[in-house]
Amino acid sequence: MAWSVLLLPLLVAAAILLGLKRWSGVSALVSTGSALLTLIFCILLASGGEAAVETKSYPWISIGDRPSGEEIQAGNFNPHPGEALHIGIGFTIDGLSRGMMLIVTSIGFLVHLFSLGYMKDDKGKSRYFAGLSLFLFSMTGIVLADNFVMMFVFWELVGVSSYILIGHWYDKASAADAAKKAFLVNRIGDFGFMAGILLVWILTGSIYFDEIAKAVGGVGNAQLLNIAVLCVFCGAVGKSAQVPLHVWLPDAMEGPTPVSALIHAATMVAAGVFMLARVSFLIDAAEFAAHTIVWVGAITALLAALMALQQNDIKRVLAYSTLSQLGYMVMAQGVGHGGSDAGMFHLYTHAFFKALLFLGSGAVIYACHHEQDIWKMGGLKKKLPITFWTFALGTAALIAVPFTSGFWSKEAILEAALHEKLHGPYAIAILVAFLTPFYMTRLVLVAFFGKPRTKDADHAHEVGPVMWVPLALLAFLAVFSAYGFVSGPLLARGHADIGHLFGHFGLTAILSLVGLVVGVGAAIYFYKGRDQDPISIPLFRDKFKIDELYLGLVHLFQDAVAKGMDFADRYLVDPLVARFPAMTALAAGSVFRVFNVGNVQTYAFFFGVAAVGVILYLVL
């Protein structure tokens, strides 16, 4: 079953590539159908209990002897270092992966569905759906992976499918650049990830999660373990767009909106968090690394929230909010004491409400003829009622209105941080809890209330059922996904616990409620009835100039360092290695030829000199 979940989307992608692409409608339907099928498989898988677990793994690389049973028993997973390497494609089917699979496939299916409408007239529809299928395949691989390398394999493939989908409208320079940027920034993360995998491997002797978990306790070199975990975390930083590798995610909004929903909100960016959760035993064992993770998450949450304050593009606001929420999740992974579960909990809830928000924004954009600037919208509440209400519900979940899903999950993270006495990060998280309601309310107010500010906004009308049905479904989930009847099958280790909330109604709940009220209130105060932004904080709008900084660095490398190297190669290395010796030989040859002056007597003279020389040496 797991194999079919994994391979079905791949087959669909291959089929579209190999021939179906000529019939784009068929491609779309086949792709959507396969997404539905995988969803069904996943539900079966999730409900199948332990019986559904497949242990048979595909030996991808197998060199040398496998460790014997006794050796494994003794915790010696790599008895012949350098002589043997076994990497399989296998599955870990536990609560974590089951839940994640359900999220991935369900949102995946909904996005497919939504895309049928959204991408109806796109010329590259086949390619788009092939990309979606490829993405599903890759994401499934990450989730099901039973070892680091397999995870890395699909990790990279996720990057590729994201590249393909962000660059879907590749003839637009911005989309092409965004795709490239996303891939490259992810690659930087992957660099660390791979290094981390290798380090973990030499420390524990294994790449398999279960074996690492067993071996991690016995690792003596704590310093290297910390470094290893940080390296692995690098992968997450890239994929989950944490500071300082967050720059790709806002740009990724150049892709079609359903893609933003699926990949850059709900699933792919969550892969980093998922991965951290998968290796939580490693993080638990590396204290310094864990702290770093917490701080990185917290800082990301804060910076992203600050940046979101001043964005005007509806998708960008959502993108920064995604960043910010990812910061929460990542922070949770480092907290320990159930933080990992809390983070995953937030991942689930966030997946639904953020997918909802993105698809909602997609509907808005679609309705406004691909207008994305919120200041050019307005008054959409009346034009797009369904969209508005679903969007509002999603927003509610995001800003953690009590009893919506987002409330519960965020609460869990904050609680965990407080419990671990991580006061700094906790304070930052609370601050973010003030900012989130503010910018989201700003968004809703500006886009949906007031008067239409442009013709496009004026002429907008409600989207068709293919698009709003997914919205509605997601809205339901956005509100209720924290409750046991939804999260039961999803979550192994965490869900809304109302009893707990009331039992420990403390600082966290109070602060977040205050944050909610203050944030919403302030937004209403500033933005109600405004036609332009009354606040201008260039630093936030310009994203702290980090992009510019990076651009400068890139230019430094591409234009200065690389060109310098190129110059050195042409005018230093090559001449030294090749031209100079060649020239010397030529010059020497010309010197030798000078002796051939043509006059035979001169030759005789040289003859005589040489003769005297030879005799002199031999006789003396």
Next chain:
Amino acid sequence: MSTLELLVLLPLLAALAVGLGTPARITALAASVIVLALALILAVNFNTSLEGDGSLQFTSSRPLLDIAGFPKLNLAFGLDGISLVLVLLSALVLLSAVLVAPKEDAIQGSPRLYYLSLLLIGGGALGAFTATDLFFLYAFHELALIPTFLMIGIFGHGENRVRTAWTITIFLGVGSLILLVGLILAVGSLGGTTFDIADLTSRAKSPDHDAGTQSWIFLLLLVGFGILVSLFPFHSWAAPAYAEAPTPVAMLHAGVLKKFGLYGLVRLALPLAPAGAEKWLNLVLLLLLGNILYIGLVTIAQKRLDRMLGYSSVMHMGYAFLGIAAGNVVGVSGAVLLMFAHGLSIALLFALAGWMRERFGDLDFEKFGGLAKSLPRLGLLFGFATFASIGLPGFANFAAEVEIFFGAFAGEDAGMNWIRWATIGALWGVVISAVYMLRAYRGVFMGPKPEKLETPADLAWSDRLPVLILLVALLAVGFAPDLLNQYIRPAVNGLFLVSAG
């Protein structure tokens, strides 16, 4: 005549036939198809169960010289897993290069010479990879030198082609000479009575094998083979040569022939001078970082697609060196696998770049943009090639790199050492290669199309066939590297390996 001998001699005989006047393209095609078929037959019949000693199979030997004071010379062929993989690579790339080669009437100059040279290059590579006699191993590689020279000089592109032909020939010639000295020294210090590689290898295990001599042998072989593989800083021949060579030659040379140097390091340098290897491998680490990081940056700075690909092929050699420097079964297997993978992927890239050059005239990045829209097939295939080249999972390159990295990291101690640091450096190269390849893809295929750029018709089936041959092989091995690992591993196990670090 054994199948293997036939396989090696066929391209040479075909070259002779072409020289004597048979229809050039048909002869070449027929020969390369048969060669591929023979290679596959050998692969199928290859006994992979000989675990451990990597014994040769399909051996044949004909005595040629037996005099006092000089090693016995035999025309001897045989296959072990490493050779087999490289034979498969050669056969695949040869066929696809012949397919890519222009039709007779489209060749400016003598088509007979063109195809004859291609066949000689291919035959040389096949011979070098299958010869079990040290001399013929060396000689078959050299066989390709003159045809390469002529091909670049006569049929090459650009005004500098003659100079480029010179550069590559002199570089490789000098490399071969240094290599020759190293080989003679090795043979001499191992008794001087045999050229048989297996025999030499077993003698090298003797404790009498003087360490000082070994050090010299390894150094000479390293420099010699290093020049052939464009080891930093002996790389400056590669990029212009590949940029200016006719497409099939660039494919064959970058894809196949260049692997000879790596093959030689694995097959000869490590086993014949293990103590020397131990001494010098740290130098290799330094140089390979030169290949990966320094050349990587140089690659980024290139302004033309073909030159960029040329430099990229230099850069990727660094990984193979890393695998070799790892000096264990996993690392060396990875290096062998990378030879195969890189051979196919660079041939793929050159084939496509060649197609573009034929139609666009030159390959300056500046003039391109947005080609994927008007040339979707090209865009797609180039995309695949790009992803293969940057080592994306699913392609053989990735599997090879994984093996290399794991090989290089393997070791008893759980701390950092030189080779592990070097591996980290090499890992950064993965980012660099993604930078230049994606930048190129972005520049050429994505974004808006410049108005001045006129686009030709997309790839026809005849253009796609050679590319697909390579691509399918890359994907097949990428999905199931054990297809080749089953051959490679026993052979590598039989080598006498030393690790850097």
Next chain:
Amino acid sequence: MELTLNHFLFVSGALFAIGLAGVLVRRNLLIIFMCLELMLAAANLTLVAFSRYHLVDGQPAYDAHVLLFFIITVAAAEVAVGLAIIVALFRSKETTDVTQVSTMKY
């Protein structure tokens, strides 16, 4: 003072050197040629001196004399050929000056 082997050998060597000097400094091809003959003749003296020194059965080593005989013959033939060439050269270039015979160089 009794005559020793070295007396003859020295005369021979000196004469050889004189011949060499002539080859190196004279411009006239004919004289250069004479000097070459002088060198040969000087060498002959060494040969004869040694043949007188290495007695065979109490007699000079006549083998050396035979060699000398051949040397003289060869020298004669060489002179004949050389002079023929010089004559031919003179016919086409009107010179026997060695410095004029240097069109081919480098």
Next chain:
Amino acid sequence: MSFLFYLFAALALFGGIGVVVCRNPVSAAFSMILSFIGLAALFIQLDAYLVGILQILVYAGAIMVLFLFIIMLLDVGAEEKRRRPLVVFAGGGAVAIAFAVLVALVLSRGGTAGKTLPALSAALEKSDVHHIGELLFGTYWLPVQIVGVLLLAATVGVVVLSKRELK
């Protein structure tokens, strides 16, 4: 004995120097003849009568006449007055002197120093002509044949090379 040696040695050497120094080819040729006569006398002093005679006959008699004949034929005058660069003289002279010094060195260290010529065992039973003749036409038949071929080739060559040219 030694007086004669010095006399003829001087003759040979000064004759040689004369060849090198005389500007006029004819005088050079005559110096050469003098030198050869001196040499021949030295040969005879070394009990090499036949060789000595041959030296006179072949060298002085035939070869030098040939030279003179050619000098006359070509009407070669004295070398032009224009002085050759001093370098040529200095260089050539230096080489020759160095060579002579080396020979002297060899003579002093080469095991020949102070070696007297051993006395011949008895009165010559046969003349050296007899000996050499026996060797030439007996043992040395092969080299003689070869020299014959050499002479033939030289003759043919000289004939071809010096064919008359129409003006």
Next chain:
Amino acid sequence: MPVYYLEFLVVALGLVMLMVDAFAKLEDKRSLARFGILGLGVVFLLLFLVEAPVSTEGAIWKFYSPADKLSLFFKGLALLTTILVLVMAVDYAPVVVAQTANPEPGAHPQSGLGEFFALPVFACAGLMWMASANNLVSIFVSLETVSITFYILVAYLRRNVGSLEAGVKYLILGALSTGFLVYGFAWLFGVTGSMELPAIAEALAKPGVNTTAALFAFALILIALAFKLGAAPFHLWIPDVYQGAPTPITAFLSVGSKAAGAIVTLRLVSPFLASPVLVAKVTTVLVAVAILTLLIGNLAALSQRNFKRLLGYSSVGHSGFLLMALASAPRDSADAMLPSTAIAFYLGAYLLMTLLAFLVLTSLRPVIAGEDLDAYRGLAKRSPFLAAALLVSMASLAGIPLTAGFFGKFFAFKMALDAGQWALLGVGLVAAAAGFYYYLKIAVSMYFSEPAKDSDAAAIRVNPLAGTAMGVLMVLIVLAGVAPGVIVGLFS
């Protein structure tokens, strides 16, 4: 058949040719050359019928080593060289006629041509004698036979100033070297009291031998032989003479003179190398000369653009490799490779490739004016066959594997390595690398450039005789490059 018949047969052939030339009124004297080729071919075949002498008592064996395979091999080389030189001479005949024919009315229009064909045959006999010479006397007379014939042949084009100039240069320096040789022989006789090489070797090997005198003799002989071999710094004549001499004679010179020099060097130097008291200094000098020769020959060729001069410098370079093998002679020859093997093979290979190049050169002479490399532009288009032949020759000269030239160098390198001559080896590397460049320069002209003028674009016809010879040589070059045992088997 006793081995010494061979030379006499060759001499007889030469005599017959002279007679026929003089008395039979031949219409076209080129048939004389064909006759000579045939005759030499027969003698070549007779080589394989030679029997070892029953006894070595006779007077002849004092001067003539009994039929060892090495000397037979060198005789074969001499014969083959002469045959090919005659093949070239047929193509070259018009030039000879133009430069030498008697202008008098009534004279044969090809007068002078017959001797041009006959003299190489005598030189061949000289070379063959030299191959067997084991006595200072026979060495001297056979060497001089060859030299004098060469003097004549080089200057043969009596109306051509270049040829005469070459003749003069060759003659003067040749005579100079003969002077040194004779002086050296005299000293060698003085030191050892013998003229027979085995006795000389024995005398030199005695510990009591006077090293100063022996080394003086060696120095003088080495100087003379270095001249014959074209070893630096006694090589200066080579480019000039190569350039000026008639092309077939240049070929003859480059192979014949070098073979002569090499075999005599081998014979005369071996006793010194075998002497424990002399070997050290002798080796040093040989190494020094070899190094200088390798460097000068190969580097000076780099910038040379006259093809014949280029081949001249290349010939110097090849002498360097020969000396490399000689200088690396093993001290303990029990199981080691002998210089004779390396040198004999090298010469065999050198013969094949050099003569192939010269065959192409003479074939091209009627259509290609001048010897500048530019004259070869576009040759590949005009005659793919000639271009291919020249390419094979150049590849072999450059020492590319699977050609005969490679093994020549390979053996030399191997010996140098075995002897631990690192400096020599390093220089050899540089030299061989330079070789790649200047030999391929010709390929560049032939293949990479268009003909200089459109009028020069016509296809070129190749004389069938020369064409066949080229084909055979190409096959032999590759054969010897793949299976050197075929050639080595001929002499060991």
